[in-house]
Amino acid sequence: xxxxASRSVGDRVVHKAFAxxxxxxxxxxxxxxxxxxxxxxxxxxxxxxxxxxxxxHGMLVMxxxxxxxxxxxxxxxxxxxxxxxxxxxxxxxxxxxxxxxTELLDHKGEPCMKIALVxxxxxxxxxxxxxxxxxx
Amino acid sequence: xxxxSAIGRSFAPVTAHVEPGRLRYFCETIxxxxxxxxxxxxxxxxxxxxIPVPPTYLxxxxxMDAENPxxxxxxxxIDLARVLHGEQGFTYHVPAVVGDTLTFRSxxxxxxxxxxxxxxxxxxxxEVTRQDGVHIADTTRTIVVRNPKATST
Numbered sequence: 001x002x003x004x005a006s007r008s009v010g011d012r013v014v015h016k017a018f019a020x021x022x023x024x025x026x027x028x029x030x031x032x033x034x035x036x037x038x039x040x041x042x043x044x045x046x047x048x049x050x051x052x053x054x055x056x057h058g059m060l061v062m063x064x065x066x067x068x069x070x071x072x073x074x075x076x077x078x079x080x081x082x083x084x085x086x087x088x089x090x091x092x093x094x095x096x097x098x099x100x101x102t103e104l105l106d107h108k109g110e111p112c113m114k115i116a117l118v119x120x121x122x123x124x125x126x127x128x129x130x131x132x133x134x135x136x
Numbered sequence: 137x138x139x140x141s142a143i144g145r146s147f148a149p150v151t152a153h154v155e156p157g158r159l160r161y162f163c164e165t166i167x168x169x170x171x172x173x174x175x176x177x178x179x180x181x182x183x184x185x186x187i188p189v190p191p192t193y194l195x196x197x198x199x200m201d202a203e204n205p206x207x208x209x210x211x212x213x214i215d216l217a218r219v220l221h222g223e224q225g226f227t228y229h230v231p232a233v234v235g236d237t238l239t240f241r242s243x244x245x246x247x248x249x250x251x252x253x254x255x256x257x258x259x260x261x262x263e264v265t266r267q268d269g270v271h272i273a274d275t276t277r278t279i280v281v282r283n284p285k286a287t288s289t
Contacts, residue, residue, distance in 0.1 A: 029165050033195075059196070063192045071170065080228065085223065085224075
């Protein structure tokens with residue numbers, strides 16, 4: 001974990017690659033997260049809902065994005081973390097999470113930085129677009 | 137179909153316990169290797185009273201300990217198969233750690249129609265308080281409902 005103090009706008013502070021998402025990962029995450037929506041684990045249910053296959057929980061991808069963030073900054077410095085789920089993450093996706101400092105700002109009287117975050121699959125398609133406010 | 141009359145609706149509060157075993161399982165599942173999230177001593181060295189939860193875990197706690205995790209959908213008469221997660225946000229005031237008992241209170245703050253009624257966006261805000269009454273976090277989520285196609289005229 002490095003000190004955030006020296007960071008400036010444009011710095012890439014977050015970068016982490018993840019193993020391909022398997023059906024097993026989705027089954028484990030179903031139990032681990034309490035999100036038992038069958039659309040992520042039950043192929044019959046997913047097909048009936050109009051999808052070709054089960055697909056990744058958006059919150060699993062957000063958990064990966066959060067992990068790539070807490071690898072890069074002190075977890076206790078994170079003030080806010082948000083994402084937009086831009087596209088469905090398919091099975092086998094190999095995700096890479098990245099984050100760049102976009103702004104140094106005062107957040108409720110505390111010096112912070114804003115980090116723009118993105119999770120992309122191996123084709124470069126953005127799946128999650130997010131941002132974090134982190135104390136510096 | 138959900139309409140703006142749902143704004144202001146609140147749901148049964150959910151009380152959840154931050155249990156070490158479940159948290160370890162979550163960390164295993166997402167491949168979290170940081171000692172802060174796995175080792176109480178490492179967490180204490182960072183100034184926590186116990187192992188803290190990873191950034192998205194508050195969302196999981198609420199679902200795990202809810203009597204009906206999809207109450208919000210059934211209450212608003214929404215079919216689970218038509219729901220996608222649009223946005224999710226967390227604002228952290230105080231870290232949540234193993235041993236905490238947290239209460240989640242959710243309410244609908246906005247309902248918007250998109251694409252000529254093809255989709256409805258529902259915004260829900262959840263206030264998270266600890267057993268001692270301290271307000272530790274707020275979460276926001278936007279749920280996207282894919283509406284059935286209206287019969288053409």
